[in-house]
Amino acid sequence: MPRREPRSVTGSEQLGAYTLVRVDRGGLDPGVPGQFFMVEAPGRLLPRALSLCLAPVGELAFLLEAVGPGTEAMCALLPGERVHVFGPLGNGFRLGVERPLLVGGGIGMAPLPYLAHALPDAPAVLGFRTERHAEAAALLPQAEVVVEPTLVTERIDPGLDVLACGPEPMLRAVGELCAHAQLAWEAPMACGYGACYGCAVEIDGELKRLCVEGPVLGARRGGAHGSATKPLFWSAPDDPLRATPESAVSGVADEAGTW
Ligand SMILES: Cc1cc2nc3c(=O)[nH]c(=O)nc-3n(C[C@H](O)[C@H](O)[C@H](O)COP(=O)(O)OP(=O)(O)OC[C@H]3O[C@@H](n4cnc5c(N)ncnc54)[C@H](O)[C@@H]3O)c2cc1C
């Protein structure tokens, strides 16, 4: 059952290009692997969606890549600081599969350590841009690690039950290989529980809210075998109209940088 609670940061550590932020768990349920939490980004109006990476006793841990103001603020959190955490939200991975293979690309590896806790014998393959990014693979010691130009798709046995999270091109390629894969998609999320339509994507030919229908979808739904998953408000990073979680929901540009 999702709850929103103010939690204290218990630790923050650098793992190559990423930051692992831990908060005390309080009364929050860690949920099913692949579900996500809306975590307060200090100084920003709206929280940001983060997958649960680890759930050690009494804590929740999130792996972050600083890609913009919200994630930068979260990576700078210090022990003792308090942030509001809301979740668990959305639909996670279906765990009742016979021959699981965990597949992660870049920061998409975030939900896999917690998933590996639920599926301890599952093999895993992780792909990264650089050796520095690959340092985060220490969180998933059983994983085979590849660094570009080698791609994770070169290491996937299509006969396995793939559970994957990563960038959209990777998910599309995995969906092409494995029609029954479970894929964790992303879209800008402002509320995380179905109220704002900021995360609307095309699924089965209809616009649906990824935070409600997903973020984990079968490859035949919205993936390589289905219709486009492009978020309604999505655009290239250098597009002046590109969506941020705030502009996706309000339509107001982040001109003053004061969100
Ligand atoms: C269900 C879910 C789980 C997520 N889990 C994690 C996680 O565990 N760790 C983590 O670091 N990030 C995760 N993300 C992505 C994270 O929410 C975004 O990177 C964050 O909202 C960006 O906020 P910002 O203010 O730092 O950057 P912004 O200024 O909002 O964005 C910076 C750049 O990232 C792009 N961007 C923004 N939001 C997203 C998004 N959701 N997906 C892809 N690109 C985006 C923007 O177009 C822009 O190019 C997750 C997203 C979703 C939807």
Ligand code: FES
């Ligand atoms: S994030 Fe608000 S409806 Fe999905």
